[in-house]
Amino acid sequence: MKRFVIKEFLHIFRDIRSMVILFGMPIAQVLLFGFAITNEVKDVRISVIDQSNDQHSLALTQKLYASGYFIDGEDIPSVTLIEEGFRKGVTKMVVVIGPGFASKLATGEKPPVQLIADASDPNTASLITTYASGIISDYSRGLMPGKGLPVISAEPRMLYNPSLKSVYMFVPGIITILLMLVSAMMTSISIAREKELGTMEVLLVSPLKPVEIVAGKVMPYVVLSFINAVTILVLSYFVFDMPVNGSVLLLLAESVLFILLALSLGILISTISNSQQTAMMLSMFALMLPTILLSGFIFPIENMPDVLQWISLIMPPRWFIVIVKSIMLKGTGIAFFWKETLILVAMTVVFLAASVKKFNIRLA
């Protein structure tokens, strides 16, 4: 057993490819998701067509640019040229202020302001129009306090992520994806490699029990995946100020549980694939895509069609993401997610039992 584990470590450390996947990827992913892939609105280029050119329309324009969400895109002189602007990609939204803005404001008429957005990127379009109309109504309210109809203003407060940082959403997702990837894919590949290179034949004709082979394969990856999880947490804490409001110890314990689950899935995959290629494709399609798409990491589960919601119930990452978010953001303890934890434990037991049972004691 000891020899087996030593051998596995040697395999990993001597293969540059697996070293890169193991240690390069977590860092690259955290930084990528944290910096580049963000759905916050910042410095979006917009254009203003001001047909009034009076004191108020200028002030409103100023206010838009001062918000920090928008910067001045290319000047679009006429309404007829808006589409061309979108097509050239010089602006994302055009604010058209109709003629007589100030006078209509003064008489209490509805001032004509139109927002035209490039919705080829729907998320951004809906976000920036929301922000812009917020600024505009804010401006008009500021002009006539107490005037007109009583305005109901609800003041939203975003709990657990007050500034709506997307990093808060991505970090739990990345931890999940990476643990899944490293644990499941790497083990399934490393077992499939023994089959492909014929060394499995020799291992089988030895007194090693399937449990011993599986345990020997899995142990190094438990350790390495754990180091990975810690790396991601440390990185997100120092680079993105991602807090861990709950117990770090609990978070790590839950991570180990999830690592074990992912590893048992990896072994299961390797029992049905005979080459490294198959093992990799299977891990990719069977694990990675569902992890990203069906776990609630990017797309909210509540908005999915019923069928997909049911499928998401059997996705281990779905439950783990809930746990990670609870601990990191809400700071809650095990009492609030013992059900999720229990589900993960049950899944691990089932997968481990299945993979040890399915692990062939013979060839073919």
Next chain:
Amino acid sequence: MNKVSVYGKGLTKSYGKTEALKSVSFSVEKGEIFGFIGPDGAGKTTLFRLLTTLLLPDSGAASIEGLDVVKDYRRLRQILGYMPGRFSLYQDLSVEENLRFFAGIFKVSISDNYHLIADIYEQIAPFAKRRAGKLSGGMKQKLALSCALIHKPEVLILDEPTTGVDAVSRREFWEMLIRLKQSGITILVATPYMDEAILCDRVALIQHGTIMATGSPADIIQTYPHKLFRIKSQNTLQLLRIMRQMPELKSAEMFGEYIHIGSSPNKMNESDIAAFLNQNNIRQFDLEPMEAGIEDCFMHLMKQQSST
């Protein structure tokens, strides 16, 4: 007669519609080198995988040292040393690390059985730190043999150990096997090289999933029914074509630059053949009588098999 070590009866195995083994029976005595001689695809590897408990036979039974290959596979795996046809060590581990690993999984230490592998391992010991993937073919085989022996197996099963190995290393390898035999290990070896048959105590000639003949190499050669000549000329192919037209001939097979021709004893002598060749305008040739070898027997048996 010595005690039986390995025993197979009616072993049959098919992959889908292809029958790899058709009711193969044999027995190997304790402490002998037993060779399964046959070309690629004859069923040698399948047979060895049945014996090493890696595959289950469709029918028939086999036992090694009294242990059934199906029921007692766990105990059997303790006493087997197996070297698969492909080089099956870890290419990214060094020579030393490979040996240590295999000692480890059999729960022995290298020093326990070092005497068994000493004269093999010493030849590769200077490269102990080198990665196994960077060894030459001959050295790889020595390392693989060392790893298969480190737990002092009672039966050693070698699947084409000398395929892809140079002639010198091949001879060295066989010298090692003969030395190992003296320590009482039963050795089963599969090989496509007919010239290695002579180095075995007994052989089984195997083709198309059946054993055509079993016995000591001398016994098998004895059964060869024809009188044999070998003949050589400048144009071997032309010679073969002409020889095959000679009516009294039983066989004409190409063996490198020679053609071996067989006739029923006393039916034909050298002058008859010379006369026939002269008739066909071949004047320059070397012709001499010869003793049959294993390969002649193999060819003969193969023809018999395909005609029935």
